[in-house]
Amino acid sequence: MIEAVFGTSKSVTVYGVTQWDYGQEIHAESAEIEIPDGTEAQFYQGNLSHLEYMQAGTCRIPDQMLQHGCDITMYIYVRAPASAETILSAKIRVEKRPRPENYVLPAYEEYKRLMPDGGQEGQVLAKRSDAPYDTEWRDGAGIEALTEEEVDEICQ
Numbered sequence: 189m190i191e192a193v194f195g196t197s198k199s200v201t202v203y204g205v206t207q208w209d210y211g212q213e214i215h216a217e218s219a220e221i222e223i224p225d226g227t228e229a230q231f232y233q234g235n236l237s238h239l240e241y242m243q244a245g246t247c248r249i250p251d252q253m254l255q256h257g258c259d260i261t262m263y264i265y266v267r268a269p270a271s272a273e274t275i276l277s278a279k280i281r282v283e284k285r286p287r288p289e290n291y292v293l294p295a296y297e298e299y300k301r302l303m304p305d306g307g308q309e310g311q312v313l314a315k316r317s318d319a320p321y322d323t324e325w326r327d328g329a330g331i332e333a334l335t336e337e338e339v340d341e342i343c344q
Contacts, residue, residue, distance in 0.1 A: 189212075189213045189214070189215055189219075189246070190202055190204050190205055190212060190213065190214045190215070190249070190288060191204075191214075191215050191216055192215065192216040192217070192262075192276075192278045193217055194217065194218040194219070194220075194221070194276055194278075195214065195218070195219050196219055196220055198275070198276050199276070199277045199278070199279075200278050200279075201278070201279045201281060202279065202280045202281065203283075204213070204268075205249065205254065205260075205281065205283065206282070206283045206285055207254060207255070207256065207257045207282050207283060207284050207285050207287075208244050208254065208255065208285060208287055208288055208291050209254050210251040210254060211248070212248065212249040212254060213246055213247065213248050213249065213252070214229075214246065214248075214249055214262065214278075214280070215245050215246045215277050216229075216242070216245050216246075216264060216276060216278065217245055218276060221273070221275050221276060223242060223245045223248070223264060223276075224266065225242065225243050225244065226241055226242070226243075226264050226269050226318065226319075227240070227241070227242045227264055227265070227275075228240075228241060228242075228263075228264070228265040228266070229242050229247045229262055229263070229264055229265075230262065230263045230265055231249070231250050231253060231260055231262050231296060232260070232261045232262075232263075233253045233256060233258055233259070233260045233261070233262070234256070234258060236250075236252060236253055236256075238250040238252070238253065242264070245329060249262075249280065252269055254282065254338075256282065257282055257283075257284030257285070258282060259279055259281055259282055260279075260280040260282060261277065261278070261280070262277065262278045262279075263276075263277050264276040264277070264278075277308065285303065287319055307325040308325070311325040311326060311327060312325070312326055313326075314326045328335060
Protein backbone atom coordinates (compact mmCIF):
# COMPACT_ATOMS: atom_id res chain seq x y z
CA MET A 189 0.00 0.00 0.00
CA ILE A 190 1.23 3.46 -0.92
CA GLU A 191 0.99 6.15 1.78
CA ALA A 192 0.13 9.79 1.06
CA VAL A 193 0.78 11.62 4.33
CA PHE A 194 -0.28 15.24 4.01
CA GLY A 195 0.59 16.50 7.50
CA THR A 196 -0.39 20.17 7.35
CA SER A 197 0.05 20.45 3.56
CA LYS A 198 -2.80 20.13 1.05
CA SER A 199 -0.55 18.76 -1.69
CA VAL A 200 2.13 16.04 -1.64
CA THR A 201 4.26 13.97 -3.98
CA VAL A 202 4.07 10.22 -3.45
CA TYR A 203 6.74 7.66 -4.37
CA GLY A 204 6.78 3.87 -4.43
CA VAL A 205 4.68 3.06 -7.51
CA THR A 206 6.28 1.15 -10.36
CA GLN A 207 5.03 0.86 -13.93
CA TRP A 208 3.30 -2.47 -14.72
CA ASP A 209 2.25 -3.11 -11.13
CA TYR A 210 -1.44 -3.81 -10.54
CA GLY A 211 -3.83 -3.96 -7.60
CA GLN A 212 -2.06 -1.07 -5.87
CA GLU A 213 -3.85 0.91 -3.17
CA ILE A 214 -3.18 4.37 -1.84
CA HIS A 215 -3.94 5.49 1.70
CA ALA A 216 -4.29 9.21 2.38
CA GLU A 217 -4.17 10.84 5.78
CA SER A 218 -4.07 14.46 6.84
CA ALA A 219 -3.32 16.03 10.19
CA GLU A 220 -5.83 18.81 9.55
CA ILE A 221 -8.51 17.48 7.20
CA GLU A 222 -10.88 14.58 7.78
CA ILE A 223 -11.43 12.32 4.77
CA PRO A 224 -14.93 10.87 5.14
CA ASP A 225 -15.82 7.44 3.75
CA GLY A 226 -17.22 7.78 0.23
CA THR A 227 -14.98 10.73 -0.62
CA GLU A 228 -14.09 10.80 -4.32
CA ALA A 229 -10.55 10.14 -5.47
CA GLN A 230 -10.23 11.49 -9.01
CA PHE A 231 -7.22 10.17 -10.93
CA TYR A 232 -5.77 11.83 -14.03
CA GLN A 233 -2.91 10.83 -16.32
CA GLY A 234 -2.68 12.48 -19.73
CA ASN A 235 -6.03 11.81 -21.44
CA LEU A 236 -6.99 9.12 -18.92
CA SER A 237 -9.28 9.77 -15.97
CA HIS A 238 -10.79 7.48 -13.36
CA LEU A 239 -12.99 7.86 -10.31
CA GLU A 240 -12.70 5.79 -7.11
CA TYR A 241 -14.39 6.17 -3.73
CA MET A 242 -12.32 6.17 -0.55
CA GLN A 243 -13.03 3.91 2.40
CA ALA A 244 -11.07 4.55 5.60
CA GLY A 245 -8.84 6.89 3.56
CA THR A 246 -7.93 4.15 1.08
CA CYS A 247 -8.74 3.37 -2.57
CA ARG A 248 -7.22 1.57 -5.54
CA ILE A 249 -4.92 3.21 -8.05
CA PRO A 250 -6.33 2.43 -11.53
CA ASP A 251 -4.48 -0.53 -13.10
CA GLN A 252 -4.75 1.05 -16.55
CA MET A 253 -2.73 4.06 -15.38
CA LEU A 254 -0.03 1.81 -13.96
CA GLN A 255 0.71 0.61 -17.50
CA HIS A 256 2.17 4.02 -18.35
CA GLY A 257 5.42 5.41 -17.02
CA CYS A 258 3.86 8.84 -16.42
CA ASP A 259 2.94 10.54 -13.18
CA ILE A 260 -0.65 10.28 -11.94
CA THR A 261 -2.46 13.18 -10.30
CA MET A 262 -5.04 12.34 -7.62
CA TYR A 263 -7.55 14.87 -6.33
CA ILE A 264 -9.46 14.10 -3.15
CA TYR A 265 -12.83 15.70 -3.73
CA VAL A 266 -15.72 16.07 -1.27
CA ARG A 267 -19.28 16.64 -2.49
CA ALA A 268 -22.08 18.15 -0.42
CA PRO A 269 -25.67 18.91 -1.48
CA ALA A 270 -24.92 22.56 -2.27
CA SER A 271 -21.16 22.52 -2.90
CA ALA A 272 -18.09 20.48 -3.78
CA GLU A 273 -14.43 21.02 -2.99
CA THR A 274 -11.02 19.58 -3.74
CA ILE A 275 -9.55 19.17 -0.28
CA LEU A 276 -6.22 17.48 -1.07
CA SER A 277 -4.11 16.57 -4.09
CA ALA A 278 -1.23 14.18 -4.66
CA LYS A 279 1.20 13.64 -7.50
CA ILE A 280 1.91 9.92 -7.72
CA ARG A 281 5.33 9.32 -9.28
CA VAL A 282 5.38 6.22 -11.48
CA GLU A 283 8.82 4.68 -11.83
CA LYS A 284 9.34 3.51 -15.42
CA ARG A 285 10.45 -0.03 -16.20
CA PRO A 286 10.22 -2.48 -19.12
CA ARG A 287 7.01 -4.48 -19.43
CA PRO A 288 7.40 -7.96 -17.94
CA GLU A 289 7.09 -10.76 -20.50
CA ASN A 290 4.24 -12.36 -18.55
CA TYR A 291 2.25 -9.16 -17.91
CA VAL A 292 -1.45 -9.60 -18.66
CA LEU A 293 -3.12 -6.65 -20.41
CA PRO A 294 -6.82 -5.96 -19.66
CA ALA A 295 -7.76 -7.01 -23.21
CA TYR A 296 -6.55 -10.57 -22.49
CA GLU A 297 -8.74 -13.34 -21.11
CA GLU A 298 -6.31 -13.95 -18.20
CA TYR A 299 -7.00 -10.45 -16.90
CA LYS A 300 -10.14 -11.83 -15.28
CA ARG A 301 -7.97 -12.74 -12.30
CA LEU A 302 -8.21 -9.06 -11.38
CA MET A 303 -12.00 -8.90 -11.74
CA PRO A 304 -14.62 -10.01 -9.20
CA ASP A 305 -15.71 -13.65 -9.51
CA GLY A 306 -18.66 -14.44 -11.71
CA GLY A 307 -19.84 -12.72 -14.81
CA GLN A 308 -20.50 -14.31 -18.15
CA GLU A 309 -20.24 -13.22 -21.74
CA GLY A 310 -22.57 -10.27 -22.38
CA GLN A 311 -22.61 -9.15 -18.74
CA VAL A 312 -21.11 -5.93 -17.40
CA LEU A 313 -19.82 -5.02 -13.96
CA ALA A 314 -22.11 -2.44 -12.32
CA LYS A 315 -22.32 -0.69 -8.97
CA ARG A 316 -24.91 -2.26 -6.70
CA SER A 317 -25.02 0.61 -4.20
CA ASP A 318 -23.17 3.80 -3.29
CA ALA A 319 -20.80 1.80 -1.06
CA PRO A 320 -17.26 1.56 -2.43
CA TYR A 321 -16.46 -1.66 -4.32
CA ASP A 322 -20.09 -2.91 -3.99
CA THR A 323 -20.54 -4.32 -7.50
CA GLU A 324 -22.46 -7.06 -9.27
CA TRP A 325 -22.60 -8.59 -12.74
CA ARG A 326 -25.64 -7.52 -14.80
CA ASP A 327 -26.99 -8.32 -18.24
CA GLY A 328 -25.31 -5.88 -20.62
CA ALA A 329 -28.00 -6.02 -23.30
CA GLY A 330 -29.36 -2.58 -24.08
CA ILE A 331 -26.77 -0.74 -21.97
CA GLU A 332 -25.22 2.12 -23.89
CA ALA A 333 -21.74 3.41 -23.15
CA LEU A 334 -21.50 6.96 -21.85
CA THR A 335 -20.02 9.59 -24.11
CA GLU A 336 -16.87 11.41 -22.97
CA GLU A 337 -18.99 14.51 -22.34
CA GLU A 338 -21.35 12.54 -20.07
CA VAL A 339 -18.40 11.10 -18.14
CA ASP A 340 -16.89 14.59 -17.76
CA GLU A 341 -20.21 15.91 -16.47
CA ILE A 342 -20.50 13.13 -13.90
CA CYS A 343 -16.91 13.64 -12.72
CA GLN A 344 -17.20 17.39 -12.22
